[in-house]
Amino acid sequence: MHLEGDVVLGGLFEVHFYSTYPDLSFTTKPHQLVCEGFDVAGFRQAQTMAFTIEEINKNPHLLPNVTLGYHLYDNCLQLGVAFRAALSLASGTEDEFLLDKDCRGSPPVMGIVGDPGSTHSIAVSSVLGLFRVPMVSYYATCSCLSDRKAYPSFFRTIPSDAFQVRAMLQILRRFGWTWVGLLVSDDDYGRHAARSFLQGLAHDRAGCPAYHEVLPGHSAPDEYRRIVSVVRASTARVVVVFSNQGYMLPLLDEVVSQNVTGLQWIASEAWTIAIVLHTPRLMPYVGGTLGIAIRRGEIPALKDFLSSLRPDKHPSNQHGQSMGQVWQFWEEVFGCRFEHAGLGVPVCSGQEALAPQAQLYLDVSDLRAEYNIYKAVYTLAHALHSLLRCVPGQGPFPGRSCASMDNMEPWQLVYYLERVNFTTGFGDRVLFDENGDALPIYDIMNWAWLPDGSVKVQNVGAVDESLPVGEQLILHEDKIFWNFKDKKPPKSVCSESCPPGTRLANRKGQPVCCFDCIPCSDGEVSNHTDSTECSVCPEDYWSDPQRTQCIPKTEEFLSYSEPLGMSLAAISLLGAVLTAVVMAIFVRHRNTPVVRANNSELSFLVLLSLKLCFLCSLLFIGRPKLWACQLRHAAFGISFVLCVSCILVKTVVVLGVFRASKPGGETHMKWFGARHQRGTVLALTSVQTAICTGWLLLASPTPHKNTHYQSDTMVYECVVGSVAGFAALLGYIALLAVLSFLLAFLARNLPDNFNEAKLITFSMLIFCAVWVAFVPAYISSPGKYADVVEIFAILASSYGLLLALFGPKCYIILLRPERNTKKAIMGRAAPKT
Secondary structure, three states, X not given: OEEOOOEEEEEEEOOEXXXXXXXXXXXXXXHHOOEEEEOHHHHXXXXXXXXXXXXXXXXXXXXXXXXXXXXXXXXXXXXXXXXXXXXXXXXXXXXXXXXXXXXXXXXXXXXXXXXXXXXXXXXXHHHHHHHOOOEEEOOOOOHHHHOOOOOOOEEEOOOOHHHHHHHXXXXXXXXXXXXXXXXXXXXXXXXXXXXXXXXXXXXXXXXXXXXXXXXXXXXXXXHHHHHHHHHHHOOOOEEEEEOOHHHHHHHHHHHHHHOOOOOEEEEOOOOOOOHHHOOOOOHHHHOXXXXXXXXXXXXXXXXXXXXXXXXXXXXEOOOOOEHHHHHHHHHHHHOOEOOOOEOOEOEOOOOOOHHHHOHHHHOOOOEOHHHHHHHHHHHHHHHHHHHHOOOOOOOOEHHHEOOOXXXXXXXXXXXXXXXOEEEOOOOOEEEOOOOOOOOOEEEEEEEEEOOOOOEEEEEEEEEEOOOOOOOOXXXXXXXXXXXXXXXXXXXXXXXXXXXXXXXXXXXXXXXXOOEEEEEOOOOEEOOOOOOOOOEEOOOOEEEOOOOOOEEEOEEEOOOOOOHHHHHHHHHHHHHHHHHHHHHHHHHHOOOOHHHHXXXXXXXXXXXXXXXXXXXXXXXXXXXXXXXXXXHHHXXXXXXXXXXXXXXXXXXXXXXXXXXXXXXXXXXXXXXXXXXXXXXXXXXXXXXXXXXXXXXXXXXXXEEEEEOOOOOOEEEEEEEOXXXXXXXXXXXXXXXXXXXXXXXXXXXXXXXXXXOOHHHHHHHHHHXXXXXXXXXXXXXXXXXXXXXXXXXXXXXXHHHHHHHHHHHHHHHHHHHOHHHOOHHHHHOOOOOOO
């Protein structure tokens, strides 16, 4: 099909499905090639280019005083035919060109619209690029064509497959489909799309391929049978297919044959709107398909142009169409023949009405490939317009020169194509990026299976990469037809998502989408779905039972608010009160023989130290603080040494008094006067004070958060700082206690009424027994129970001393006052009872 003009544009279209002439050499004449299998859609696309050029020629504002012409070739869906046609367009088909108005040869074209196939475009553009002949494809989507070094003069008005792949990945991500099957055609389109798709899956962690199969390009029933068996056996319920309708027909025939249902198909733009697939026979299997489709547009007056087509007896009609093409179209639509009719085939009159029969040809409600052709022609026209408007001396070429009608070269047009920027009547902006790619925008289509059995391919959204990230996918989910019983999108995952509180553990030898969910260990959490690892909680925190968040660890220390702490505090205060009561009794009866016997001053010191012992146990209750940790052991050690040293001095005094009562023993008492007794107590206590001072200065006890006993519990305790210091403190108390016990034991056989040696012996026996039991119990008790053991030891020994030493005396003072006499004490006149 051709139309002469001042500037001629070429076009490559798929008007036939195949060629019957095997020899595609350059010596083969055009009329010797026979193409069969007429494609009405391809013919309409060629007609769209013819219409667009006529529309531009009528536009006084675009290319004024310049008439565009066209040479349109049929590639017969064969690479050899397409390649031969492209070279014919670029170089001309005649042996000689006469530069006058009577020239009937085909002049070389300034640019080519097409080819629709990626494989054809790769081959053609790789050659045309050497001569910088611009080629604007309306349907070739292979991402490899974005390589500007390999294809410097290639442009396209359809987005690259790289954008299509990203659009598909966004759809998969929206519905959570991470386990998908991948089928691709055995051509450049399928191979490059598969590589981009698999790379996108791996890079974005959007999912994993359950299988990856290549659809054979030749008739191979066994291979299609094997591929469909793989699809049926897989657990993936989503199948992504990059192919054209030529590969899909045998594939879907086998799907029907094996009755493979329950799958969600994702279609590439090459077969999303293929009408041949929109049949009720296939809908039980592929109904609900979601597909990527190129942008739909509107072309005013195109329908009138298409409707005006009529057969003519002349070689070409007023629009420049070849009668051979028009006759084939007419015969295809009406099922008649212009020549050789017969055997039930009617003769074409040429007056048949197109409207009722050629619905596919006249339907302009869903223009997609045609809209891209429309934009492709306009980009060439706008580039030519800019080229011809160049002002001499201000041009972009060497010497600031411009091109003109007389000396235009294709490479000059490439310069202006790279800078094209205009808006169509439909409102779409047209421009190319640095790779010659158009603005990436797609429609999302859905194959709806209507109740009456018909099929409706409906628009349910769009993907526009010119929008901000996160807003690029626009999907109306309420409009989508799902071909499942529950009318909901299916689940297609190898493994269910791991909930918070667990982490992913990949299965050995399987894709990353196949994993097990392992609960986080104690003290670790994960607070979002599909965590690859669990986070360790900070030192003072622990994981909750669900392992989803870190919560403060349970604090453990001996508290006044718990029953055990309250009980021990009450017992301690009771002991202090009883000591105060005893002291009050002794003060009240301070002049009686029982109180005055054996140095009442020491008795008061013992009572005072016992009171301090009872009260110091309170320092072990409550949250440990630095001052409490430092004070508790020092107060305990000094208080007990004061008490035991007083008892030791009293024991020594008892022995001294007994010896002094014998003839010649008066000299012994001069060493046991009141001043010597106070000095001895002070000296013995000072030693303990020195031990405590050195301990606090060199290695002071400090509060500590201990998590070794229980991981989820933080035990507040006081560490002793220096084990040697603590051992010295206890050892000194033990030394004085054992010495007091031995001396009292030696004096146990003295007259009963003369001394309190038996009471001291018994009290020291209790004291030593308690503290001997304390050591192993303290070492083996964890956390707050170590403090409980120490408090118990303090209280038990204090109560033992209080009751053993002062119980009998209080009994005499309060209940047996008749025995509270000097005679009774000295045993000279024991009263009768």
